[in-house]
Amino acid sequence: MTSHADVAVDEPSVNARFDRLPVARIHMAWILILGAGYMIEMFDNSVFSFLAPTIRAEWGLSLGQVGLITSAVFIGMMIGAIGGGRLSDHFGRKPVLIWGSVFYSLTSLMSALAPNFEVLFVSRVLTGVGVQATAGVIMVYISETFPNRARGRFISIVMLFGGLAAPLTAMCALAIAPSAAGAWRWVFVIGASGFVIAVLAAFALPESVRWMTANGRTPQADIIVTRMEAAASRRGELPPVEPEPEPEATPSGSYRDLLAPPYFRRMLVLGSAFAVFIFCLYGYGSWLTTVLVGRDLSQTEALRIASIATWGAVIAPVILFVVSDRIERKTAIFGAVTVAGAAMIVFGHTSTITTALIAATVISVAIQAATTSFYTYMPEIFPTHVRGVGAGMISGIARIAGIISGVSVAAIYGHLGAATLYLILGVAMFLVGVIAYAFGPRTTGRTLEEISSS
Numbered sequence: 129m130t131s132h133a134d135v136a137v138d139e140p141s142v143n144a145r146f147d148r149l150p151v152a153r154i155h156m157a158w159i160l161i162l163g164a165g166y167m168i169e170m171f172d173n174s175v176f177s178f179l180a181p182t183i184r185a186e187w188g189l190s191l192g193q194v195g196l197i198t199s200a201v202f203i204g205m206m207i208g209a210i211g212g213g214r215l216s217d218h219f220g221r222k223p224v225l226i227w228g229s230v231f232y233s234l235t236s237l238m239s240a241l242a243p244n245f246e247v248l249f250v251s252r253v254l255t256g257v258g259v260q261a262t263a264g265v266i267m268v269y270i271s272e273t274f275p276n277r278a279r280g281r282f283i284s285i286v287m288l289f290g291g292l293a294a295p296l297t298a299m300c301a302l303a304i305a306p307s308a309a310g311a312w313r314w315v316f317v318i319g320a321s322g323f324v325i326a327v328l329a330a331f332a333l334p335e336s337v338r339w340m341t342a343n344g345r346t347p348q349a350d351i352i353v354t355r356m357e358a359a360a361s362r363r364g365e366l367p368p369v370e371p372e373p374e375p376e377a378t379p380s381g382s383y384r385d386l387l388a389p390p391y392f393r394r395m396l397v398l399g400s401a402f403a404v405f406i407f408c409l410y411g412y413g414s415w416l417t418t419v420l421v422g423r424d425l426s427q428t429e430a431l432r433i434a435s436i437a438t439w440g441a442v443i444a445p446v447i448l449f450v451v452s453d454r455i456e457r458k459t460a461i462f463g464a465v466t467v468a469g470a471a472m473i474v475f476g477h478t479s480t481i482t483t484a485l486i487a488a489t490v491i492s493v494a495i496q497a498a499t500t501s502f503y504t505y506m507p508e509i510f511p512t513h514v515r516g517v518g519a520g521m522i523s524g525i526a527r528i529a530g531i532i533s534g535v536s537v538a539a540i541y542g543h544l545g546a547a548t549l550y551l552i553l554g555v556a557m558f559l560v561g562v563i564a565y566a567f568g569p570r571t572t573g574r575t576l577e578e579i580s581s582s
Contacts, residue, residue, distance in 0.1 A: 150366075161329060175297050175315055176197060179315060182306065191541075191542055201255060201256035202533070204256020208260030209520045212260060212261025212520055213268075214383070216339075217513065220340075221265050228258050229258070229329065235258055236319035237316070237320050241313070272512065277573065284452055287445040287448070288442060291443075291444065299435055337349045402506070438492055460498075467494040476547045476549060
């Protein structure tokens with residue numbers, strides 16, 4: 129007679145069966161939906177930085193008020209990262225993706241209708257909540273739902289969509305904002321396209337198989353995997369699956385669970401590195417057009433330079449699509465932030481438009497490469513029951529740095545000038561690479577279960 133334990137060991141788990149599946153058409157359909165959603169989220173996230181000069185001129189805002197609105201989205205993103213991760217661990221990845229998209233679309237419309245500084249500030253806080261809750265769960269969803277041999281490549285595809293958001297936002301701002309008084313409001317309306325993503329996600333995306341097995345819904349997960357196996361087997365024989373016990377259902381994790389080793393150390397390392405990175409990222413990006421205008425360029429010229437430079441964000445995911453699953457995540461982060469830091473120092477000290485444009489483009493490529501590597505890395509280092517809350521905590525901690533960045537960068541730029549500002553940001557970028565490379569765990573090419581147990 130065969131015991132229950134023997135059956136559990138001899139039979140491959142749903143997760144193991146899922147991991148051995150090759151990349152198929154269904155994966156491409158899923159990644160297109162996720163990529164389009166991420167592009168809209170990044171559009172909503174960055175839109176104010178491109179509209180800031182126009183809104184400042186129309187409403188007579190001070191640099192301090194511009195800094196506060198810039199920081200507003202980070203207040204929301206901190207809440208969305210921490211809260212959204214916890215909700216996705218408890219209710220599932222799919223519901224947070226759907227309702228987060230609905231929420232940030234509504235708040236983008238609120239920004240479009242804002243009558244004054246105060247309402248715009250509140251709407252940007254709320255937009256940050258929805259954007260980060262949804263963006264965070266997209267990265268967790270990819271790490272759990274796509275083959276471990278290609279996690280980096282699929283996140284590179286999503287980040288390619290995200291990279292397209294920057295030039296798209298810049299072009300929309302350049303084409304619409306200067307056309308008439310108040311025309312900038314229509315740029316915010318474009319950000320409400322998340323409603324379409326919510327509908328597509330509701331009907332086309334399955335729940336994460338790993339989340340279902342971890343939450344006692346193995347029969348539903350088995351149905352999804354069986355269908356995918358049947359589709360894949362029509363294209364050829366499937367690779368063998370390693371027998372392993374079915375994972376026991378584990379209650380969704382809490383913030384307290386992150387205090388256990390080794391997760392606390394991983395959260396501390398990645399949280400501190402990502403926080404400094406976010407400070408530099410938004411300290412540079414949110415003030416790019418404002419700094420260019422401060423160099424006696426017109427708003428149109430500044431937006432044009434920013435628009436050209438942002439195309440660098442499209443180049444980085446293409447490069448990482450080729451190499452991301454061949455090199456360690458922490459090595460990729462170190463290389464990317466070192467290049468970004470050096471280019472920031474050049475940007476801050478140059479007096480020519482051509483050099484500024486080249487430096488800004490290099491910064492865009494390097495920052496997007498580092499961002500892609502970070503977003504691949506963060507969900508990988510936690511087990512399923514705390515993956516959402518763990519990645520969310522790292523992102524949430526980093527948003528505190530974003531809040532500080534919005535106000536402190538305004539003070540540094542106002543009192544010390546662009547050269548000192550970008551020297552500080554460049555050195556800080558190098559520090560990010562040192563922290564990640566020296567203390568981060570290895571994850572590339574390993575299954576999520578191997579990473580969790582190491």
